Amino acid sequence: MIELIANLEERFREKYTFYRMEIHRNPELSYHEERTASLVADVLKGLGTEVHTGVGGHGVVGILKGKGPGRCVGLRADMDALSIQENTGLPWSSENDGVMHACGHDAHTAVLLGAAHVLSEMTDRFDGTIKFVFQPAEENSPTGGAPFMIKDGVLDNPKVDAMLGLHVWPTLKTGIIGLQTGAVSAASDRLGIVVHGKACHASMPDMGIDAVVVGSAVVMALQTILSRSVGASDRAVLTLGTVKGGDRYNIVADKVTYDGTVRTFDPTVRKTMERLIKRTSEGVAQSLGGMAEVNYSHGYPSAMNDPEVTSVAQRAVVEVLGEKGLLSDLPVHPGGEDFAFFAEKVPSAFAWLGCCPEDVDFEDMPPLHNEKFLPDERALPIGVRFMVAGALEMLKGEER
Incomplete structure (x- = not known):
């Protein structure tokens, strides 16, 4: 079967490579993926699949049926781009000023379209x-x-x-797929803190409450949550990325605002962080005569790979790349990934597709969300073959 998959992938490689270039050349931000969705829908219709558009916004769903009844497997790719000015020098660089596929979603979409081409030729081989x-x-x-x-x-x-998904991964070499059970990404939450004080003349700080001083104490105290309230075997990240306060050099600020993110990998730790951030911020501010308002917004949960589904998907990796192509003990990624919402509803597996060229050192490989990020083209055929093999294995489940 893997030989047939490889032959079909090679047959359609020029097509899905063209799709990738078109999507890369015309990147679209979140909720604006009209052109990309139209391209996807047209390709799927041309393959004879049942196509649904406008799903959850600009989402597109293609339904392909095999020769008989059986399980249903979902294959997912994301389509949106980022607000970054591209600097790759590609002849098919972004034509949309200030918008770029700097996270590889163009590659993900092309890979899944390639898989659709291959699987549409194999409907007589699966139920x-x-x-x-x-x-x-x-x-x-x-x-x-x-x-x-x-x-x-x-x-x-x-x-x-x-369900099965993947993401190109520049810290893995092309020819390697990372796929492990359990958490594969962090829960990604937003944190906003407003510290209130009392304004006065800078020469008479005793007449007011300095929100800058109060806020600084809050920030320092928050970091002790990680070192003293989160267990040594657990992981959490708390970063305040912006701070804004004050109107003039000779006025004691009456308000300082902070915005940041909290990353956790366990639901219990997530709840603990939210509770302690609120308690610490409010308590420290009050102790210094100020007041703190905390806005904690839940974002993406931690994506969890189901053990059984992951085991089946790992089998597909080995079929495509051999044993040496599977990496099953890589570190959990601290970034957020909204595939996690699918994984909460359906047993799922999410894989990291190595895309750093063999002749490029990791330190020289532009990272995700970088103006020069460009995944190795040789990773795309691997992604197509893996998605196809993974889908077929998952349709069979644990049956051998």
């Missing part, structure tokens, strides 16, 4: 149904596009039994 889920707005944390597709019924009619 069941495959859903191709092209998702908008993955970059739009804290909401994301996945919940809206779920609300619109993407996991129903027919009911999805298992």
